[in-house]
Amino acid sequence: MSANLPRARTTDEVLDALLVAVMAAVLTGCFRLAWWLVRVQFRLVWWLVRRPSRLAVAVVPVVLVVEYDQHPATDLAGAGALLVAVVVWAWRWPASFRRRVIWRLRGLWRGVTYRRLWATATTSTGLDVRDLTTGDRVVPGRSPIVASKHAEYLRVRMLPGQTLEDWASRTEQLATMFNAMECRVRPAGPGRFGRAAHRNLIDVTMLRRDVLAQPIGLDVPAEVPDFHALPVAWTEDGERFTLDLLGHHVLIGGATGAGKGSALWSTICQLAPATRTGLVQLFGIDPKSLEFPYGAGLFTDVVDGDPETMADALEGLVSVMNRRKAAMRGRSRLHTPTVAEPFIVVVVDELAALTAYVPVAQVRKRTESALALLLTQGRAMAISVIAAAQDPRKETLTHRNLFTTRIGMRLNEPGDVDMLLGDAARSRGALCDRIRHQTPGVAWVIRDGDPGATRIRFPWISDDTIREYATTYAKPPAPTAEDAPVVELHPTGDKADAGTTTSDDLAA
Numbered sequence: 253m254s255a256n257l258p259r260a261r262t263t264d265e266v267l268d269a270l271l272v273a274v275m276a277a278v279l280t281g282c283f284r285l286a287w288w289l290v291r292v293q294f295r296l297v298w299w300l301v302r303r304p305s306r307l308a309v310a311v312v313p314v315v316l317v318v319e320y321d322q323h324p325a326t327d328l329a330g331a332g333a334l335l336v337a338v339v340v341w342a343w344r345w346p347a348s349f350r351r352r353v354i355w356r357l358r359g360l361w362r363g364v365t366y367r368r369l370w371a372t373a374t375t376s377t378g379l380d381v382r383d384l385t386t387g388d389r390v391v392p393g394r395s396p397i398v399a400s401k402h403a404e405y406l407r408v409r410m411l412p413g414q415t416l417e418d419w420a421s422r423t424e425q426l427a428t429m430f431n432a433m434e435c436r437v438r439p440a441g442p443g444r445f446g447r448a449a450h451r452n453l454i455d456v457t458m459l460r461r462d463v464l465a466q467p468i469g470l471d472v473p474a475e476v477p478d479f480h481a482l483p484v485a486w487t488e489d490g491e492r493f494t495l496d497l498l499g500h501h502v503l504i505g506g507a508t509g510a511g512k513g514s515a516l517w518s519t520i521c522q523l524a525p526a527t528r529t530g531l532v533q534l535f536g537i538d539p540k541s542l543e544f545p546y547g548a549g550l551f552t553d554v555v556d557g558d559p560e561t562m563a564d565a566l567e568g569l570v571s572v573m574n575r576r577k578a579a580m581r582g583r584s585r586l587h588t589p590t591v592a593e594p595f596i597v598v599v600v601d602e603l604a605a606l607t608a609y610v611p612v613a614q615v616r617k618r619t620e621s622a623l624a625l626l627l628t629q630g631r632a633m634a635i636s637v638i639a640a641a642q643d644p645r646k647e648t649l650t651h652r653n654l655f656t657t658r659i660g661m662r663l664n665e666p667g668d669v670d671m672l673l674g675d676a677a678r679s680r681g682a683l684c685d686r687i688r689h690q691t692p693g694v695a696w697v698i699r700d701g702d703p704g705a706t707r708i709r710f711p712w713i714s715d716d717t718i719r720e721y722a723t724t725y726a727k728p729p730a731p732t733a734e735d736a737p738v739v740e741l742h743p744t745g746d747k748a749d750a751g752t753t754t755s756d757d758l759a760a
């Protein structure tokens with residue numbers, strides 16, 4: 253009977269097992285260290301190629317210490333230089349310092365919860381699989397945690413056979429497990445070297461606190477605005493969201509009361525100093541005649557109401573575009589705004605009123621053709637269109653894909669999101685139908701070339717603020733005939749000048 257009992261281990265055997273375990277741990281550690289060193293070297297080479305200045309900041313102190321390590325004073329100088337490098341990094345590139353240092357350090361202690369709960373959370377939500385060979389449960393791999401003040405971010409490698417939808421359908425359970433306010437998933441952004449991420453990678457965000465829950469104030473505009481980075485809103489990481497307007501068209505959609513006005517006015521206010529200097533000309537198309545009167549001083553011209561007048565206005569802008577195109581032919585591919593030939597921004601308050609809701613077919617055709625020309629060719633000629641739309645249906649947004657930046661505010665139905673922002677926008681993370689009524693001005697942004705969606709909130713801008721801007725930044729009186737060309741949005745009678753839109757233009 254005793255022969256069937258398991259034999260007790262001798263001390264030597266226990267020691268052997270312990271030794272093997274220790275050696276395995278040491279070998280694993282060495283391998284990880286070697287792998288880390290390889291990655292660091294790879295990163296240094298990458299920096300040398302892409303960012304020589306940052307490489308210098310990181311490497312010079314180290315070289316000083318290693319090369320001149322003969323005296324404690326040199327060590328001290330090296331340590332001082334290192335400290336200066338860190339301070340310069342934090343001061344000169346605060347966003348990069350925050351993301352790469354502070355968020356990762358914070359992620360170390362927030363990661364404790366994930367180490368403890370990850371296996372349980374994925375198993376209890378059915379996001380693990382059973383290995384048929386060994387019978388073990390396999391849980392999805394994840395990156396270390398990166399944590400801002402308000403959220404934790406991790407990248408997850410989905411298991412074979414899983415899809416983004418599998419994860420999206422478990423976000424509520426995951427949020428509960430990790431005690432988060434909300435959990436979101438989206439396809440992973442581009443990899444470290446700008447390569448497209450592997451399709452089995454997803455980015456998970458655990459939101460702790462919604463910094464966008466409270467209204468936000470307007471940023472004071474720069475005297476010389478950067479048209480490629482207008483600070484028009486704030487992201488949920490508490491950072492400024494900048495809009496690249498020059499060379500892009502922007503579509504803003506949302507249900508009634510979603511705050512489309514704040515998106516339009518935030519952009520207009522950031523452009524205001526440039527309207528005063530004449531580097532920007534704003535043209536308003538306001539079918540309801542309600543949105544732009546407060547800020548009339550900022551606009552070069554505003555047309556409202558009558559569909560025929562709006563068609564004339566758009567054709568006037570096409571004429572300007574054609575004149576610029578003719579002047580640029582063979583000389584340049586991209587127009588740089590000057591006071592003589594400024595950046596033209598066309599702001600449309602209700603896009604559907606220009607397209608679907610125009611009763612006379614001929615006028616509708618003229619409007620649509622002129623709009624299509626501006627949207628397809630205007631970008632190179634420094635003409636951008638910002639258009640708001642309430643109704644996301646296809647018939648009202650025929651030109652949706654010509655807008656390179658699409659902003660979705662609160663929408664009524666999940667199906668509206670893809671209609672407004674483009675195919676699969678909702679599965680890319682743009683949950684516009686989940687934006688609460690209590691948070692007007694909150695929106696999701698989809699930009700061409702960016703696989704994910706960014707959640708932002710536009711500042712609340714009162715009518716008084718708009719009036720104040722219109723007074724402070726009122727544009728100078730219109731130039732005389734000999735001065736710079738001014739676009740006339742109300743062409744009177746004879747439009748047949750050199751710049752008038754031809755039937756060929758419209759046919760195009």
Ligand SMILES: Nc1ncnc2c1ncn2[C@@H]1O[C@H](COP(=O)(O)OP(=O)(O)OP(=O)(O)O)[C@@H](O)[C@H]1O
Nearest residue numbers: 467507508509510511512513514692693710711712
């Ligand atoms: N960014 C914001 N922050 C806080 N409150 C806002 C913001 N934007 C708008 N609001 C509030 O929501 C209300 C509706 O906003 P707004 O008129 O801009 O919506 P809209 O989408 O343009 O609606 P409609 O399509 O009916 O014109 C405003 O009167 C204001 O009280």
